[in-house]
Amino acid sequence: MPGERFRIAAAVYGILRADGRLLLLRRAGTTFRHGQLSLPAGHLDGGEDALSGLVRELREELGIEADPGGCRLALLLHTAPEDADDQEYFHLFFTVDRWTGDPVINEPGKCSELRWADPTDLPPDVVDYVAEALAAITRGETLALRGWVTGP
Template identity: 45%
Template sequence: MSTPEPFRPHVGVHLILIEGDKVLLLLRANTGFADGLWSVPGGCLDAGETLPEGAAREAREELGIDINPADLDFAGVCHHADPDGQARIGVFFATSRWGGEPVNAEPSKCDKIEWFPLDDLPGDVVSYIRAGLGAYQRGDAFSLDGWQRRETPARDMNLYRPYFDLVSAGRKSVEVRVLYSNLRDLAAGQRILFRCDGDECLTKVVRVAVYDSFEELLDTEGPERVNPDSSREQQLANIRRIYGPEKEALGVLAIEIERVQP
């Protein structure tokens, strides 16, 4: 009987830089992984370095700041299964002590850096990074991300081009549907793969809410979250051109979504 080769996962180091009640995020670009999404500073652990040393090195490379590895507090581990089928280990460290002013030191890999309140992060954060930050806020040393997503196929949904482009750009955070029987079991944590003319955009369901009418949905959720480029009245007219009164009577779904890396 042969012995299976031990699995050696990729190890990443990630920095939670705290200033007051805010955390520093970077908008990824041109890396081939999670481009267009926000993340904390970090990257692959190099051979021969300790985890804190790797985190301090990433701070120098990405932000131009100096951190003493001894000033890094362990903030948790996230075991995440990414959409490419690979399982990875992300080790998080937190600190509010560093030398220098953080700048975008790698503009070829990062569009910009920005401080965000820990309790009000943008919607388009890399999935496992959001899980790691959530665990840090709760004081949990360990978190999982993506394992349910890996096992459960994404639901396919078609979108008209204007709405697809808004979702793809991270500008549309609420999708409107009616309560067909095949959507009754839709729940937070599931994935939706939106399609339009051969293009695809993978999203995760954050929340599902049911309303009696489209007016109630728009007034509660906010029309700008459904379509930031259209007025409430115009959106209501457009929605009712798609769904007649008999469809609206089934119940109205507000599906809060966030993009995930392809």
């Protein structure tokens, strides 16, 4: 609609590390990236700030309580729509340095496996844009773009 302010979808991702490894989960029971490995993540709810959404998602998916003071924004990934039914996204990747509890599969209908992986040698079935985001973070980038056509 002309004059309507643009809106963007936002998702948050938690990067949990222990003993030099990175926690991944295998998506299940969904049509989006079913069977692939990803980070614990989810969409923001309306009226919810990014940090609160991250803490909520980690509680829902892994049964842990993340300390908001131990969560730091590592990367903003801005993606173009992948197809006509998709929309633009802001993907907010946070490092999570402090949490209580042991990560478990807390939503078995959405996750079939938890795996601690070497961040320098990710499994080949990690969601492509998640792998790109992790590589950008390793390079020290704080903003990454994906799927945009630039230039004339």
